[in-house]
Amino acid sequence: MSKHNPRWLLGGGLFWGSLIFNSAWADSQLNLTQGVTAISREVYDLHMLVLYICTAIGVIVFGAMFWSIAFHRKSKGAKPADFHESTKVEILWTAIPIVILISMAIPATSTLIDMEDNDNSDVTIQITGSQWKWHYKYFDQDIEFYSVLSTPREQYENHNGNFTGKDSEKGQNYLLEVDKPLVIPANKKVRFLLTSDDVIHSWWVPAFAVKQDANPGFINEAWTKVDKPGIYRGQCAELCGKDHGFMPVVVEVKSAQDYDAWLNEQHALTAQAAEAEKASLSASMSKEELMQLGEKTYMAYCAACHQPTGLGLPPAFPALKGSEFTTTGSVDEHIDVVVNGRANTGMQGYGKQLSLKEIAAVVTYERNAWGNDSGDLVQSADVKAASGE
């Protein structure tokens, strides 16, 4: 029979100690971030309070247990006592935890009340999740844009067994970088209104201690007030399908001055884009130009589901290569599906995300790439006509 030897425990302790304090861990973050808002620091303090309380309870309870294990063993000739109940003790160790819990509940309640106070905001931004990108819309500003993962596919699709552990080809912000981050002003109360176009997503930035679900058909509220300009990164926190791991949140916090400059820049860009849309209506692009732009657009927006090969991932994401729809089917219908999406499927509408030119190019690309060779060329004006915008 086992003689439970204390040396085992010592050995185990050394093993764990060496693991935990090994220098290899130097780069890894062990604890919750303190963040950059008053709320996130309150949350951090609360986390540490509970952690310390749990550790203290653990030390006492496990201490008593290990004491007992070390000394009250048969091999040391311990004779069993015969006590087996005590109402006094039971009441005591029911009451003490209740007192401890109340001492934890009080600060938790006050932090929670602060977190849920969404009133008196300076800036309001609507955040819409969709598979698998975020859309930001600034109220009263006429600014809106999508924010999509910008890590190149080559970096994460390292198939064919790259087991060498070489991370060097991956960028520093691998999977936590986007093409266009959300920009908010520092020291202003920013209110977020969250919703979704398809499944449930969850918008999370650890440095703000904000995590709020984006539910389709409903609007949730959250807010933050950041002290320090900088770039803060987070991720979608609710399983939202295939590329749930590939929809990061990046927020750039700018000083009031820089924020105003950014707003002006965005207004100028919006005006420019409108001009370009208008110009593209009368312009006609060559097949080569269309295919080139089409491929670029396809890889950025369509390839995640329909795959770079056009073979899709049936049955959820049908193949475009050689399908009736993209070869002999109606061009107008094809444009309509790209612009407006297909109800009750994963196919979302891209009318808001892409310019007329890009839609024209991507439809042309889909009808001519991978040997589809329909020969159909689609121009911006066709898109406008077909989508009835």
Next chain:
Amino acid sequence: MTTDTINESLADDHHGDSHDHKMTGIKRWLYTTNHKDIGTLYLWFSFIMLLTGGALAMVIRAELFQPGLQIVEPDFFNQLTTTHGLIMVFGAIMPAFTGFANWMLPMMIGAPDMALPRMNNWSFWILPFAFAILISSFFMESGAPNFGWTFYAPLSTTYSNGSTAFFVFAVHIMGISSIMGAINIVVTIMNLRAPGMTYMKMPLFVWTFFITAYLLIAVMPVLAGVVTMLLTDTYFGTSFFDAAGGGDPVMFQHIFWFFGHPEVYIMILPAFGIVSTIIPAFARKKLFGYSSMVYATASIALLSFIVWAHHMFTTGMPLFGELFFMYCTMLIAVPTGVKVFNWVATMWRGSMTFEMPMMFSIAFVILFTIGGFSGLMLAMTPIDFQYHDTYFVVAHFHYVLVTGSLFSIFAGTYYWLPKWTGHMYSESLAKWHFWCSIISVNLLFFPMHFLGLAGMPRRIPDYALQFADFNKWVSIGGFAFGLSQLIFLAVVLKCIKGGEKAPAKPWDGAEGLEWEVASPAPYHTFSTPPKVD
């Protein structure tokens, strides 16, 4: 009954095989209504499911060994996490406990068998079909369910990959099996206790299964309801969970977790029962605070019905809701604490030895308590906003389900193996199982706390570079823990084949009616009830 027959049936314990009417070969197992056979079937089934779910977990850990997509596509990764969860919850842990219930309850209360033996046969034999349906979906065009074991709508309805019907029917059958098993447990305990065994004289093991069975009967129909709503939303045009048709996706979560939270206790209360049986046996001292243990178990069960929305703090609940569910959830720490204190008090000034049932029970108390601590942290709404849906949660529920429930199953298996097989298991081989498991399981799950706190969401197939170091260690721990379970298989097989002959009561501190029959337990026991005073 005459005195003669009583004497004869008592004598049965020694030459029981003469009255068996056992069929041979596969028929014995297909047609059996014997609680011991059915218990054995449940236990083997759950072990096969443990290895199956474990194999899926190994693929998950292999993918997460380093950043980048190595061996599986993201969609298949989601299928792996989903089926891993479903198989472990409904296939490994729950049937294992039902196996313990079948084997031990009649012997512990002095009953000849379960009260409803034919239903007992059914409740087991539909289970393999449920899992065949679930696992077969891997080989269908759609692929297996990929929406998480919590199957949140509308990811599992409008946006599912077409596996929803398979999933729903598999869950229905699992649910029916569980409900039948639970009804059998309740009826057996209420009606077949030996004369003199009042409720407050029942072993705590019996109490925990009694309460668990009530929980099952209460919430399994809720699960059946929610999967049916899912089915009609997906295929028959209803809009329970679709805002466009006047439904609400968050309502799905309310209904699911109204099942899901009691389900958590369904998987831990029996573990409390097993550990509360083993610790007194090896401390050679009566369980401290028996009646407070009963009340604590009942309180936990009752509280489990009013805490469900703590899984949903980020869904946009009103402040009042968040406060209510936070306070109720924190309150669960009180009865749970009472249990832990009682176990320590049982050990205190005992005369302990440390055979493997005791070692796994001690590991259970420590590691389950660590899972309880992280549970308390998760209960606090403001910090839950940071922890929710991260690896911190993954660490939490694996501490309570693996080092909690699963370790109690190991403890119970070692404890009763001599009774089941008639042989002592190999203590030295079991020691290898214990130490390999305890080291690897902590390497597997402890760093997950750090990953979660550092901001790694759960259910992602690839991760940012700062999570790489810990993930590597977690994966190594995962492989080691998985392989360690093969040692367990070896111990059990060796014990069935032979070994030192076990006496009727191999543990000198053990108490209970099951030790009054021979080892191995005769096919029929207690044809005449024993007298309990």
